[in-house]
Amino acid sequence: MKEKDKTYETRALAACVEVGKLLTSTLNLKEILRLIVVKVSELVEAENWSLLLKDEKTGELSFSIVVGIDESLFKGIRLAPGEGIAGIVAETGEIKIIQDVHADTCFYRKVDETTGFTTRSVICVPLKTHGKVLGVLEIVNVKDTTFFESHYLRILTILSDYAAIAIENSHHCDRIFQLTIRDEYTGLFNARYLHQILDGIIDQGKGEERQLALVFVDIDNFKEVVDTYGHLLGSQVLKEVGNTMSDCIHGNDILVKYGGDEYIIILPDKNRSEAISCVETIIDTIRKTTYLASETKPVYITASFGIALYPDDASTSRDLLSRADNMMYTIKRSTKNGYGVA
Numbered sequence: 001m002k003e004k005d006k007t008y009e010t011r012a013l014a015a016c017v018e019v020g021k022l023l024t025s026t027l028n029l030k031e032i033l034r035l036i037v038v039k040v041s042e043l044v045e046a047e048n049w050s051l052l053l054k055d056e057k058t059g060e061l062s063f064s065i066v067v068g069i070d071e072s073l074f075k076g077i078r079l080a081p082g083e084g085i086a087g088i089v090a091e092t093g094e095i096k097i098i099q100d101v102h103a104d105t106c107f108y109r110k111v112d113e114t115t116g117f118t119t120r121s122v123i124c125v126p127l128k129t130h131g132k133v134l135g136v137l138e139i140v141n142v143k144d145t146t147f148f149e150s151h152y153l154r155i156l157t158i159l160s161d162y163a164a165i166a167i168e169n170s171h172h173c174d175r176i177f178q179l180t181i182r183d184e185y186t187g188l189f190n191a192r193y194l195h196q197i198l199d200g201i202i203d204q205g206k207g208e209e210r211q212l213a214l215v216f217v218d219i220d221n222f223k224e225v226v227d228t229y230g231h232l233l234g235s236q237v238l239k240e241v242g243n244t245m246s247d248c249i250h251g252n253d254i255l256v257k258y259g260g261d262e263y264i265i266i267l268p269d270k271n272r273s274e275a276i277s278c279v280e281t282i283i284d285t286i287r288k289t290t291y292l293a294s295e296t297k298p299v300y301i302t303a304s305f306g307i308a309l310y311p312d313d314a315s316t317s318r319d320l321l322s323r324a325d326n327m328m329y330t331i332k333r334s335t336k337n338g339y340g341v342a
Contacts, residue, residue, distance in 0.1 A: 029170040037065045047141035073115040084108025086136045089124040129164040183257035185235045186242040194256045198317040212310040213267040213275030216324040220302045220336045222261040248282045302337035313342040
């Protein structure tokens with residue numbers, strides 16, 4: 001074996017060992033993927049190296065890691081499914097080595113136009129596990145594509161497999177985390193999530209003297225719904241009501257399924273009049289909405305709302321929740337189908 005080949009084999013083995021160690025010691029996806037791209041850049045002579053991740057829902061590709069050129073130039077660039085050479089590799093799961101991109105009808109010129117870079121050749125390797133493509137590793141303007149195929153392709157495939165494993169692990173962890181912060185029936189955030197974030201939102205706004213409105217919501221006469229339709233359809237009503245309220249809030253607003261037939265709405269940066277306007281819209285929408293529309297006897301419901309503001313009505317998350325809760329019960333014990341402000 002030539003000395004150059006021995007050196008390359010040693011470097012390639014060291015890269016695999018280093019990435020393998022990191023893969024078993026951290027769940028930080030960005031850290032793992034950046035190390036993989038950096039190691040590829042050290043092994044394969046080219047002008048830039050990038051890793052694109054595939055959106056699980058849309059199938060679009062976006063640049064996650066870029067080495068060799070300013071990464072900020074690629075911010076916001078997304079490739080539709082099957083768009084460009086990388087898009088085709090993500091769809092087919094097959095490696096593509098294009099020595100002259102301008103002779104290839106699949107080449108997507110918009111990336112060069114956006115970044116100011118000039119692409120001449122591209123090597124794309126799918127990040128694939130269990131037959132599913134999770135992203136693409138792309139090497140642009142390789143100095144010697146013939147030498148690449150004979151020396152680099154094998155190690156690049158191994159590092160791509162490592163990247164795919166890291167991405168899959170990250171997806172699994174994210175799904176598990178979502179299960180811990182989501183209500184299983186409605187899909188909304190749960191009380192655990194509320195208590196995790198509310199103090200942080202309040203602390204974030206303290207230095208800037210920002211307001212925060214919190215709304216406690218309770219469905220009126222929900223026991224009658226359960227007694228009439230049963231628990232399964234009762235849960236369906238809770239989900240549909242959640243959908244109604246979700247459609248009425250926007251931006252940074254957060255809807256939480258708190259427990260039973262109770263919800264909490266967090267309205268960051270909203271003052272008293274803005275919070276009241278939002279609640280009035282929700283009340284009106286709930287009144288006009290038909291629930292369990294597919295049933296022989298659909299359901300029409302109302303709800304009681306209590307509004308409290310930070311810092312006007314309370315200085316802590318606990319007191320804010322208590323003030324909104326008490327206001328909601330004041331409405332529930334009197335008129336129902338309305339709101340009260342602390």
